[in-house]
Every structure is written in structure tokens, then in C-alpha cells.
Amino acid sequence: MPVSKCLKKSEPLRKEWEKKAQKNGPRRQVYAVNGDRYLGEWKDNMKHGKGTQIWKKKGAIYEGDWKFGKRDGYGTLSLPDQETGKYRKAYSGWWKGDKKSGYGIQFFGPKEYYEGEWCGNQRSGWGRMYYSNGNIYEGQWRNDKPDGEGMLRLKNGNRYEGYWQRGLKNGSGRFFHLDHGQLFEGFWVDDVAKCGTMIDFGRDEAPEPTQFPIPEIKLLDPDSVLEEAFVTFKKTQD
DSSP: OOOOOOOOOOOOHHHHHHHHHOOOEEEEEEEOTTSOEEEEEEETTEEEEEEEEEOTTTOOEEEEEEETTEEEEEEEEEEEOTTTOOEEEEEEEEEETTEEEEEEEEEEETTEEEEEEEETTEEEEEEEEEOTTSOEEEEEEETTEEEEEEEEEOTTSOEEEEEEETTEEEEEEEEEETTTTEEEEEEEETTEEEEEEEEEOSGGGOSSOOSSOOOOOOOSOHHHHHHHHHHHHHHHHO
8 A cells, every 4th residue: 555655734935035134154245225335254143253345325334253243353444535435444442332342443534643541432531633734632531522631742852741631631740841941840730730839850951941041949058047946836736
């Protein structure tokens, strides 16, 4: 007697098409409706692994790591130059959750860039900023501005060493006027020196020393001052 075998249950064509449409592993370029395109690895229908994203509207290109649809890991963002039309590197470093986080270098222009720590797309932590005017700031950052201890070196060689808040000199600090051979040490409030002392510092080697040196302040008779202070102290103890 012939034995009949059960036929395998076939899935609807719709489910078979859905499986084929799922993006997993390396794939060729995938185009979005708005013209953006991505070439790289996928997982569960999301960009995951190594890949390159090209945005049509801004012309930006990102090459690097992805994690569940977001830039995460190490990657480089490049932008087209308006004058030359060529691509220039805008940021190279670490990302987390589609934002610059960790160590990275941001290029603001041909002669202006920042290298240091980032958090949530903002300069935060330790970093060094090279400005287009020749100044260099090295120190702590918070909310995209110098905040904490830091040093600002001006193009002419003068420098400030001290505390910052909201991008301004705030707190105790020292300003070296090396062009004039002087040193100011005091307290700043919102970039304005409120109080302090000025002394000669390397005046003989300064390129533009002041006409007259700052006179040294000292007691004419320090022994008598100490003796008077001792007598006054003894009276308070009696």
C-alpha cells in the first residue's frame, strides 16, 4: 500500500519577500527616499558595524563605526568646501549615541582646530584649542567653553595661567607680560583684573621693556617693626 507523505506547509510569498528585504550583514549601497545613501554593515535592519553614510542635502560623509543605527565608536566626518568643492575633514574621533564623545579633533577652519575630550557634541574635559589669530588655549573645558584651570598663550608670547569660568578669566591667576618684562598676579572677574600685584619679570630680556623698572617695596627698618609687633602681642597676652 503506498505511503503518502505530508506536504510541507509553504509560507505566503509576502513573508518570503519580507525575509529577503531584511538588512543583515554587509550590503551594497542602500538609498533612502531623500537621496541619502549608506554602504556598510547592518544588523536587524539597522546600520551596525563598519559603514559609510552620505547625506545628500549637506553633502556630508561619515566613515566609521555604527551601533544600532547611530554613529558609535571611532569615525570621521567630512564636509564639502564651499570654495574648492573638495571634501575637508571636519571631525575625527570617538562617538557615542550619534554624538561626539571621548577624544577627538574638530577642524573649524584651515588654521583653527580643537583636540581633546568631548561629551554630547560639546568640548568637555581636557583639551587644546588653536585659534586662527595665533592664540592657543590649553586646559579644562565645560559646556564647549574654557572652564577650570587653563593657560592661554597669545600670539605675541604673553600668557595667562589660572582659572576660567564660562570662557572668561575668573578667579586667581597670573598674567605674564613677557613683551614688557612684567608679571601680574591677582584675581579676575569676567576677564577683568580686580586686584593684584605687578612686578618686573625678565625685564632685561624683554623685547619692549618699560621705561622705568617697578621699584621694590620693602621696609626701611624691619627689625623695629618686628619688635613693635612683639610688644603689642605681649600686651594682649597679659
